[in-house]
Amino acid sequence: MSVKSTAARSSRGGAKRRGGAGAQPPLVQLLTPEGERVEHREYSIDLTPEELRGLYRDMVLTRRFDAEAVTLQRQGELGLWASLLGQEAAQIGSGRATRADDYVFPTYREHGVAWTRGVDPLNLLGMFRGVNNGGWDPNENNFQLYTIVIGSQTLHAAGYAMGIAKDGADSAVIAYFGDGASSQGDVAEAFTFAAVYNAPVVFFCQNNQWAISEPTEKQSRVPIYQRAAGFGFPGVRVDGNDVLAVLAVTRAALERARTGGGPMLVEAFTYRMGAHTTSDDASRYRLDDERVAWEAKDPILRLKAYLTKQGVADEAYYAEVDAESDTMAKRVREGVRSMPDPDPMSIFENVYADGHSLVDEERAAFAEYQASFEDHQEGAAR
Numbered sequence: 001m002s003v004k005s006t007a008a009r010s011s012r013g014g015a016k017r018r019g020g021a022g023a024q025p026p027l028v029q030l031l032t033p034e035g036e037r038v039e040h041r042e043y044s045i046d047l048t049p050e051e052l053r054g055l056y057r058d059m060v061l062t063r064r065f066d067a068e069a070v071t072l073q074r075q076g077e078l079g080l081w082a083s084l085l086g087q088e089a090a091q092i093g094s095g096r097a098t099r100a101d102d103y104v105f106p107t108y109r110e111h112g113v114a115w116t117r118g119v120d121p122l123n124l125l126g127m128f129r130g131v132n133n134g135g136w137d138p139n140e141n142n143f144q145l146y147t148i149v150i151g152s153q154t155l156h157a158a159g160y161a162m163g164i165a166k167d168g169a170d171s172a173v174i175a176y177f178g179d180g181a182s183s184q185g186d187v188a189e190a191f192t193f194a195a196v197y198n199a200p201v202v203f204f205c206q207n208n209q210w211a212i213s214e215p216t217e218k219q220s221r222v223p224i225y226q227r228a229a230g231f232g233f234p235g236v237r238v239d240g241n242d243v244l245a246v247l248a249v250t251r252a253a254l255e256r257a258r259t260g261g262g263p264m265l266v267e268a269f270t271y272r273m274g275a276h277t278t279s280d281d282a283s284r285y286r287l288d289d290e291r292v293a294w295e296a297k298d299p300i301l302r303l304k305a306y307l308t309k310q311g312v313a314d315e316a317y318y319a320e321v322d323a324e325s326d327t328m329a330k331r332v333r334e335g336v337r338s339m340p341d342p343d344p345m346s347i348f349e350n351v352y353a354d355g356h357s358l359v360d361e362e363r364a365a366f367a368e369y370q371a372s373f374e375d376h377q378e379g380a381a382r
Helices: 049-076 088-095 112-115 123-128 152-167 185-196 225-229 245-258 288-295 299-310 313-337 344-348 359-379
Strands: 003-005 043-046 104-105 173-178 201-207 235-239 263-271
Touching: 003 185, 043 245, 049 088, 049 123, 049 245, 049 299, 049 313, 088 245, 088 263, 088 299, 104 152, 104 344, 112 123, 112 299, 123 313, 152 173, 152 185, 173 245, 185 201, 185 225, 201 225, 201 245, 225 235, 225 263, 235 245, 245 263, 245 299, 288 359, 344 359
Parallel strands: 104 173, 173 201, 201 263, 235 263
Antiparallel strands: 003 043
């Protein structure tokens, strides 16, 4: 496996977006929507058949897990779910570009990245079911807990990367955020600190076109990757539905960071096929034609077409992956439904490191409230 890139020049050039003529920004693409392999003058990648099949498996299993989570939420088993449908290539490609000693700072939609870091899918669902405070040890997989506050994880990532640099380590940090989060002040501050201190961090923006109900053009007057230039580091736009291009670009950006090149912004140009979350109705603000157009660029079908044409995978392999996804889906369903409910009083734990009089007062009041139900039940039984 090899990657050849001159990442320092990444803000220039690149293949033009198909159908966009010269008006569209540069777009790094290695695999067309039809599954045809193309070359890029700055980014190249050479993968073994096993690695190619692995990327396909990752995306299929991630999509199936995501679909199960949506269904579980509709059945009342989860309080909320943020689907990644359509963004599998952006997440699997970038996640597989990381090394074990790199550190990942996600938002709340990076289920595919979590998969590549070895986080059990059930741990993700525990948080959305409300039975734990995050579900995993961040240092076990170098994968930070999900961040619901929009954009704040970029500051955490920049600070962590500054610490890595001071420690003299050769690892890197990658921070995920969306196009909507790019409007947050925290993101601008993270860019500033990372640039000034030449921190080894890659800012990975999944531009899925919609910040809930607001389109990207209401977030920025220029393509998001171009914002990096104003802070003094390079940016690049990659086809976010092309897992090969995402892998090549992210790997080059991370290597650049590890070797003292400083921060870099990667904009994965993709599309959110589903709603923002299960509490959202995307049909109220976007047209079906838009989704149909992006369905033709489906990241899984794109890679599958390439694998088939190259003779790298056949129907037997695809059936094997589908069967594996069925097994995983069953485990997820059964695992979620068997999760024990937490002790209601545990909500008051881990609020402060030491005791706090106000928390003690609230705990006592809640305990009295809970006891009132027991008194009512005992009275009804008599």
